[in-house]
Amino acid sequence: MNYKGFYYEFQNPARVAAGVNCLSDSVSVLSGLGLHNAFFVCDDVEKNSAVDEVRKAIKSAKVKVGAMYVKEEKIVTLSTLREMRDVYRVNNCDCIVACGDYKIVNTAKILRMLLAGQVVRFEDVKGINVAKKKVNIPLVVVPTCVGMSKAVTTSALVKDDEGSVFECVSPLCAPDYCIIDPALTSVFDAPTTIAGALESFAMNIEEFVSKQAITLTKCMNLIAIREIRDNVFKVVNDPMDVHAVLGLQKAGLLAGACYSSASAGVAHAIASALAAVTGEDYYICMGVVFSACMKYNLDVVEKDYAQALYYIVGDDRYASTPAEDRARTLIETSQKMIRELFDENGLPTSLSRLGLKEEDLDKAVEETMKSYALVTNPKNVTKEDVYAILRSLM
């Protein structure tokens, strides 16, 4: 053990309530947050039955819906944010409630950061902790899909006017209250559910081996990985199994809680870049690149991978796998699980199926190299490494 020069910070700013029907139990907390006139952000109201439930709950908490904003963008753009800001102000809203998948939650987080920091030029908030809190604008999020490792993080993505995606990191991005109710989760869309679950699996593994991981975050990651192992196939077989859905949501929540402290790694960096370049969901991109990135890091994190194997395969297989084979077994098992689930659900497993062309490679590499996640990857990542990983997946 050597802590010389070692320093870490850990904070989980969001208050979390999780469980079946916890939305109705959350009314008293909502009342205590000082919400009056909510700016309600959601996706397709027709498809998302949770919207009504959330509206009812906030009404019970004596909160008015001052304005409702329904729009779905894969990554929110600055022009949408400008529009949202104006609607928010015109309607004198004083808080934000978001109900939807990760895109909606991401949008609400970045909007809150801009409003609470009273940011004039959106371009000014690129980077880490740039926006400072000037006014209190409570943010409540109700994620409606599994995975959602980003729901409680202090980061959010935004696309600028030139189409480049950048990440904002600020405590202002983290919600004040996150309600995870599997009864409100839309699990009918199997591919999204599977991609979400596997993305939170990938994030947990990346955080677990991150240079900035600490014992506390590592424990969270291992608990999350076990939840995924126990529940992912149950949800595939029975999407209405609320216990299993909650298990997957817990895993996403834990990944999110660790993200601000441990950050992620090369897979996250490449997946974010691919999402920007191809326009495909980040979740799906993560599934495509993850196994190759695990292999890339193997030589420096063998011990960690070996430990994580237990949480994927359980007692018997872990005990019967020779210690020296455990790390490799983790990679093989993960790869098999991702491939099977992606294939069964018609999700892409290669970059070409993702829509990435040879001529897009340079842009994807360039975007990857901008990511902060590379700093915390256990291995120093070069441009050549990223090219090699991407080419192996073409």
Place this chain on the structure above:
Amino acid sequence: MSTFSFSNDVKILFGDHALDNLPYELKEHDCSRPLFVCDERSYRLGFAKEVKRALDNDMIGYAFFYRKISEKASPKDCDAIVDLYQTYDCDGIIALGGENVVQSAKIAKLMLIQGVGDFVYFKHKSEMDADKGLYREVPLFILPSDIPSGIEASDRAMIFDEKNNVFYNFNSVLTRASAVFLDVRLTDIMPAKAMATAGLGALAMGVKGFVENSGNPIALAYATSAIHTIMGELLPAMRHNSNSDYRISIYSSIINAGIAYYGIKESLLRDIVNELSLRTELSALNVLSIIFPYYYKTKVNKDRVFKSVLMPIAGEEQYALTNAKSREVVALDKLKEFWQKVVLLADIPSTLHETGIEQSDFVKIADAVITRYRGTDPHNNFTTIVHLLEEAF
């Protein structure tokens, strides 16, 4: 169905340069006129100077420096903090010291937010669960300079009013710190005995937190990390007690264990520990280090969740190789073995008898605990308490 809620946004800053971030955190909370409170010990050992230096480096001042917090926190200390805070128009509190400073500052914060100027008004309100009063913020920055108690990053604050013989146990988000700083520069060499009792106390909090939070993955992770660290690092920390790395690592695990342990809503064990702590003048961690193995023994074979505790105690390899039916017993054996090793090495008390508690007091103790206990578990009754005390005697 495992339903849970978790709320703890205390920022924990740990490591070599944690203190250097104090000015940044003050600014983040718009705090430019903090009240700086500490105890005589922290002042004499030069820790207050270190904090002042960190503030000076960023040209941040404080509204008032108060170093007269008593060795044992009392309502008087809380009143003094509230009074100074208002007199000097402060906008935050920096609390440097041991449990005495931490408890007083947390309760003073609660008083300020509730608009209570005098502790006497808290009478008959020993179990507050106030979620109101959020209209006013009192940022609180805790800098432990002694072995932490585990309460630092929790929503709990406790104080004994000797004058009126009342024990106050506050459970409110309003006592919560904004940030806790664990910096090597604010710690001193700890005798192996003190490290051993605190470490075992933290292990007890961790195991209790682990068992009670099986459905709450976040609290479970805090407990797991504390158990894991204590099992791996307490013995080296005792053997090399001048090594600040080990020391601060144990301190950090106490804080993590405290988040899991004090997050449990009702706990008979905690009530027993508090009562014994009051009667013996031993810290809660100290009492836990004595009583917990006996408590744990009474639970094995009754509470199946104890079998999972083998994982953080012994690691994945041992867990996987142990027959599922034997895990509980193996966990108990491992724990006992570790406990005995630490007790022998540090020569610390392992029975209540050694602390000066009289067996004839058990009825009174059990009576006081059961009166205070708010839980609904029918197994937690007068007889259970007496039985545990007798076992631990």
